[in-house]
Amino acid sequence: NRKHRLAYDVERVVQEHLTYVREEISDGWDLIHQEGEMKVYRREVEENGIVVDPLKIFHSMKGVTGHEICQYFWDYQYRMEWETTLDSTKIIEVLDPDTVIFFQMHKRVWPAAQRDSCFWSHIRCISNSEEDQPTWLVVNYTTPHHLAPIKSPHVRLVANVALICETIINEPPLNIQDIKRENIECKLTYVAFVNPGGWVPSAALRSVAKREYPRFLKRFTSYVLEQTRDKPILF
Numbered sequence: 001n002r003k004h005r006l007a008y009d010v011e012r013v014v015q016e017h018l019t020y021v022r023e024e025i026s027d028g029w030d031l032i033h034q035e036g037e038m039k040v041y042r043r044e045v046e047e048n049g050i051v052v053d054p055l056k057i058f059h060s061m062k063g064v065t066g067h068e069i070c071q072y073f074w075d076y077q078y079r080m081e082w083e084t085t086l087d088s089t090k091i092i093e094v095l096d097p098d099t100v101i102f103f104q105m106h107k108r109v110w111p112a113a114q115r116d117s118c119f120w121s122h123i124r125c126i127s128n129s130e131e132d133q134p135t136w137l138v139v140n141y142t143t144p145h146h147l148a149p150i151k152s153p154h155v156r157l158v159a160n161v162a163l164i165c166e167t168i169i170n171e172p173p174l175n176i177q178d179i180k181r182e183n184i185e186c187k188l189t190y191v192a193f194v195n196p197g198g199w200v201p202s203a204a205l206r207s208v209a210k211r212e213y214p215r216f217l218k219r220f221t222s223y224v225l226e227q228t229r230d231k232p233i234l235f
């Protein structure tokens with residue numbers, strides 16, 4: 001059912017991510033970083049000389065639900081508290097209660113020109129079968145917008161990013177209200193297809209990505225654990 005002008009795009013991109021997230025890590029993906037439960041994979045891909053390496057991160061952490069992780073990732077009011085690579089972020093349009101359009105200025109990464117991004121950001125709960133917990137996901141997908149004009153010297157990033165989370169309840173007690181945070185665990189998959197939107201030295205971009213993605217996800221997940229520690233569990 002058409003709710004807003006981008007409803008079909010959102011549906012298509014969400015279904016694509018749901019299809020690929022289950023795909024096993026096949027050959028062609030290199031494990032570039034491993035830290036505790038976090039495993040970072042990358043494929044080396046260039047499109048007319050520009051590095052557009054897809055990135056896939058698997059991580060799991062105790063004490064938080066997939067709903068909590070997705071909520072803090074999607075909700076703009078927390079973004080500047082965990083996102084250290086942004087100069088600014090703002091909502092320029094609300095399409096529905098689960099879909100907004102952001103405009104972001106990314107911190108400049110020398111020697112590249114400063115990047116900005118404009119994407120729709122959608123959060124969704126997919127309740128599969130009854131017995132186990134639902135899957136929560138957030139997708140950030142580049143879209144043009146009249147309130148986000150592309151202005152030189154800034155270069156518009158092209159991004160298709162998804163955060164897909166499952167919640168595991170270990171040794172479930174008889175009734176749900178007895179579940180404690182040490183009994184829950186979130187298994188997340190983060191995928192990022194980022195095209196820098198203009199030429200960046202390949203080696204420089206690859207080393208920035210290799211350093212920044214693990215740092216970014218570690219900082220984000222630690223932030224959510226901190227924020228939810230003493231709060232009631234949001235399933």
Ligand SMILES: O=S(=O)(CCO)c1ccc(-c2ccc(C3CCCC3)c([C@@H]3C[C@@H]3c3ccccn3)c2)cc1
Binds near residue numbers: 085086104192196216
């Ligand atoms: O998960 S999100 O949707 C969170 C919402 O903000 C997201 C994460 C990361 C990016 C991103 C933006 C710019 C750049 C580069 C391109 C040329 C110069 C800067 C990079 C490269 C990969 C490296 C990178 C990775 C992580 C964090 C920052 N830097 C990534 C965009 C969106």
